[in-house]
Amino acid sequence: MIPDLKYKDGGLIPAIIQDVNNNEVLMLAYMDRTALQKTIETRRTHFWSRSRQRYWMKGETSGNVQIVKEILYDCDEDALLIKVEQVGKGACHTGNRTCFYRRIDL
């Protein structure tokens, strides 16, 4: 059963996607209730694209799907942490393994 989560900002909840094997954070994207339901049912991550205004399955064109191993939610019930097996070269459309490949100088 899906817990009662807080969907804000147009019915969306942020989902952090983490590699279940090495704990690398791969990406952050947004789900609504339907995308979360699809994710649970298919064990593949589904998101709502704010820019394209449609659902998308990660890897639907690249083949780099994400096999869902664990879904966690936070104390405030307004964020998800999804641990996945990343298929293929990586999560990022740039070809990098993670979308977080650039650093701010400290």
Add this chain to the structure above:
Amino acid sequence: MIPDLKYKDGGLIPAIIQDVNNNEVLMLAYMDRTALQKTIETRRTHFWSRSRQRYWMKGETSGNVQIVKEILYDCDEDALLIKVEQVGKGACHTGNRTCFYRRIDL
């Protein structure tokens, strides 16, 4: 120098906070430009609280501050990943080490 990031939803960008030592995802919170600037300058995480409408430094009351080790940003420039040394027992106000301590049944 801070790159040109995309601040959405009221000038905010989500920041994933990750333990630099074991790669555990500890929490997700929101920053605006000022909070990010404070975070860089002080090497302590600062956020904008949407519910309280004010800036807060993580650990300002509990003492469980987060010492910033690395700040990354994603390909879309609309999310941050901040690696920290978590001081004290943990990041969550519930006493848990991570805010993501509950699981959705698959």
